[in-house]
Amino acid sequence: MMQTASPATFRDFTLELATEVVEEFRDQPGALIVALHKLQETFGYVDEAAMPMLGRLFNVSRAEVHGVTSFYHDFRRHKPGRYTVKVCQAEACQAMGSEQLTAAVKQQLGIDFHETTADGNFTLEPVYCLGNCACSPNIIVDKQTYGRVTPKSFQALTNALASKAAGEK
Amino acid sequence: MSIRIYVPRETTASSLGAELVVEAIATEAKYRNLDVTIVRNGSRGACFLEPLVEVETANGRVGYGPVTSDDVHELFDAEFLTGGQHNLSLGNVSELPWFKNQERLTFARCGLIAATSVDDYKSLGGFVGLQNALQKSSADIVKEVLDSGLRGRGGAAFPTGIKWKTVMDAQPDGEHTQKYIVCNADEGDSGTFSDRMIMEGDPLSLVEGMLIAGIAVGATKGYIYLRSEYPLTQVILNEAIANAHKAGYLGANILGSGKAFDLEVRMGAGSYVCGEETSLLESLEGKRGEIRPKPPLPALKGLFGKPTVVNNVISLATIPVILEKGGKHYANFGRGRSLGTLPFQLGGNIKHGGLVEKAFGLTLRQLIEDFGGGTYSGNPLRAVQVGGPLGAYFPAELLDTPLDYEDFAKAGGMLGHGGVVVFDTSVNMARMARFSMEFCAAESCGKCTPCRIGSTRGMETIDRIVAAKSEHEREYQHIILKDLCETMESTSLCAMGGLTPMPVMSAVKHFKGDFQ
Numbered sequence: 001m002m003q004t005a006s007p008a009t010f011r012d013f014t015l016e017l018a019t020e021v022v023e024e025f026r027d028q029p030g031a032l033i034v035a036l037h038k039l040q041e042t043f044g045y046v047d048e049a050a051m052p053m054l055g056r057l058f059n060v061s062r063a064e065v066h067g068v069t070s071f072y073h074d075f076r077r078h079k080p081g082r083y084t085v086k087v088c089q090a091e092a093c094q095a096m097g098s099e100q101l102t103a104a105v106k107q108q109l110g111i112d113f114h115e116t117t118a119d120g121n122f123t124l125e126p127v128y129c130l131g132n133c134a135c136s137p138n139i140i141v142d143k144q145t146y147g148r149v150t151p152k153s154f155q156a157l158t159n160a161l162a163s164k165a166a167g168e169k
Numbered sequence: 170m171s172i173r174i175y176v177p178r179e180t181t182a183s184s185l186g187a188e189l190v191v192e193a194i195a196t197e198a199k200y201r202n203l204d205v206t207i208v209r210n211g212s213r214g215a216c217f218l219e220p221l222v223e224v225e226t227a228n229g230r231v232g233y234g235p236v237t238s239d240d241v242h243e244l245f246d247a248e249f250l251t252g253g254q255h256n257l258s259l260g261n262v263s264e265l266p267w268f269k270n271q272e273r274l275t276f277a278r279c280g281l282i283a284a285t286s287v288d289d290y291k292s293l294g295g296f297v298g299l300q301n302a303l304q305k306s307s308a309d310i311v312k313e314v315l316d317s318g319l320r321g322r323g324g325a326a327f328p329t330g331i332k333w334k335t336v337m338d339a340q341p342d343g344e345h346t347q348k349y350i351v352c353n354a355d356e357g358d359s360g361t362f363s364d365r366m367i368m369e370g371d372p373l374s375l376v377e378g379m380l381i382a383g384i385a386v387g388a389t390k391g392y393i394y395l396r397s398e399y400p401l402t403q404v405i406l407n408e409a410i411a412n413a414h415k416a417g418y419l420g421a422n423i424l425g426s427g428k429a430f431d432l433e434v435r436m437g438a439g440s441y442v443c444g445e446e447t448s449l450l451e452s453l454e455g456k457r458g459e460i461r462p463k464p465p466l467p468a469l470k471g472l473f474g475k476p477t478v479v480n481n482v483i484s485l486a487t488i489p490v491i492l493e494k495g496g497k498h499y500a501n502f503g504r505g506r507s508l509g510t511l512p513f514q515l516g517g518n519i520k521h522g523g524l525v526e527k528a529f530g531l532t533l534r535q536l537i538e539d540f541g542g543g544t545y546s547g548n549p550l551r552a553v554q555v556g557g558p559l560g561a562y563f564p565a566e567l568l569d570t571p572l573d574y575e576d577f578a579k580a581g582g583m584l585g586h587g588g589v590v591v592f593d594t595s596v597n598m599a600r601m602a603r604f605s606m607e608f609c610a611a612e613s614c615g616k617c618t619p620c621r622i623g624s625t626r627g628m629e630t631i632d633r634i635v636a637a638k639s640e641h642e643r644e645y646q647h648i649i650l651k652d653l654c655e656t657m658e659s660t661s662l663c664a665m666g667g668l669t670p671m672p673v674m675s676a677v678k679h680f681k682g683d684f685q
Contacts, residue, residue, distance in 0.1 A: 030453055073440060128441060144183070
């Protein structure tokens with residue numbers, strides 16, 4: 001049995017809602033990244049259409065907003081699946097077979113990094129270190145880290161998550 | 170009386186099912202009509218025992234681990250609430266050699282207390298350092314830190330007291346110059362997790378450390394720049410900050426002293442290079458995490474152009490014990506110019522991985538064999554990377570190197586943040602060297618050419634070495650790689666490009682046979 005969280009529920013993007021959720025950061029110094037996190041939390045990604053609004057809010061150019069958004073690995077430009085799975089690729093996990101685990105994960109989900117499964121359940125991403133290096137290899141699903149993951153335990157986990165997602169549809 | 174059971178609310182324990190264990194204990198206790206209180210502590214650092222469940226008994230804290238939710242029913246049957254025997258029994262946890270042989274100063278409270286409780290924190294010496302600091306002048310606080318010999322624990326090992334003094338003396342806008350304390354909690358190095366552990370297990374020590382720093386240099390605002398890969402840490406930190414506020418330790422008038430200090434946690438966004446202090450400052454300002462050339466030093470022109478202390482989590486979390494027991498007490502640990510203790514982190518292919526706080530000077534072998542118990546797989550150890558992805562790879566022959574900043578540098582390595590990643594004989598070191606270049610290419614901020622372009626050329630060169638059809642061709646490519654590494658090392662703007670050659674060249678030096 002494994003700890004499982006509910007699938008993410010993202011709102012549909014509208015400029016009105018986007019403006020509303022980031023308004024509170026207007027007066028916080030240097031809060032553009034805070035606002036980008038908020039947008040991604042709300043919609044699952046940062047919509048192109050929000051960028052001119054962010055520029056006006058933080059008094060920077062649209063190009064700068066684009067530059068910041070594209071600099072950071074966290075910020076997505078498209079809606080992800082119900083669960084985002086990240087598999088650690090860093091040294092400590094490599095020492096415990098993360099390469100084989102990554103291959104098994106890709107094969108089980110039938111997708112490569114930065115892709116989403118056809119049923120819309122899982123988006124797969126690489127990550128470099130989850131800070132759980134004494135219990136490698138590690139993955140993180142949304143906000144829950146899993147240690148000592150094997151191809152078999154990964155299969156059990158995704159099965160549990162998929163049925164949870166089906167139950168909440 | 171209610172029986173106290175400790176189950177960590179911490180990433181490692183959680184990654185192995187601690188929340189299910191908590192649920193199972195609560196359900197089982199209710200079913201059996203037993204009065205228990207489940208305390209959420211941090212990890213005591215023995216990751217291999219997580220989830221570690223402890224019960225407070227007449228004979229001290231008795232441990233069981235690693236516990237899964239399936240074991241809980243049996244544990245109740247074995248009367249673990251009174252310390253009963255079970256095959257997961259560990260006895261009195263503090264008496265285990267793993268803990269007994271450590272020298273815990275920074276991590277003295279970690280795992281022992283309910284992580285975010287101000288009362289628990291105070292019961293074991295918390296906020297005594299702050300009280301002492303409030304009685305001292307700024308200069309005397311800085312002197313205490315200088316006396317301790319504390320050097321930046323983030324990896325660069327710059328004396329913390331000197332940094333503080335620079336910020337204390339900086340007053341470009343007069344007496345009321347806005348200054349900042351920035352905590353670098355962007356612990357991106359693989360094999361390091363001590364920042365996370367202290368933030369999850371004893372977050373108030375970081376709050377207190379930042380407060381003392383603020384009082385010392387005259388800063389009223391602090392930011393903790395936390396990496397987004399640590400979502401649970403974010404929850405715990407914010408809870409601790411809110412509790413500190415409620416108890417009067419943060420805000421406009423700290424404990425009635427007339428001094429103000431406020432703290433905010435800001436999340437990173439998955440960029441490794443933002444662990445470099447100038448890049449971190451850019452990111453905190455809401456910009457791309459590109460390196461700033463130095464000078465000007467952040468101490469003089471840091472966050473929003475104002476004088477700023479940028480310290481690593483462990484440096485700041487060590488300040489309370491220095492102010493509590495005195496700089497001289499801290500300097501009694503360690504040796505030479507490496508004074509005090511370092512929380513080492515054992516990871517990768519290791520049997521007993523976790524956090525070991527010891528005075529500088531023990532050898533890598535003592536750490537890996539005595540504490541770590543050798544490799545997880547049971548195969549012989551082949552390589553160890555110390556100090557994160559930018560640290561050198563050591564072969565087994567160098568295991569007797571003492572863990573000390575200077576000795577490590579002498580051996581061609583870098584102690585850095587104290588992360589130790591163990592590899593067994595299955596590792597291919599040419600692939601690890603290529604990975605270092607690949608990682609640098611993926612994470613380079615792009616500001617300077619040697620790092621941005623050099624890393625990609627490095628990857629290609631290593632590929633050509635491995636694919637070489639003749640010895641002559643291979644040697645030729647080795648010369649190119651060496652030259653490229655020297656260029657990156659001496660001309661990159663920051664440690665990302667400047668140190669990527671370290672793992673690469675150490676792999677070539679010690680494991681040249683793998684490069685074919």
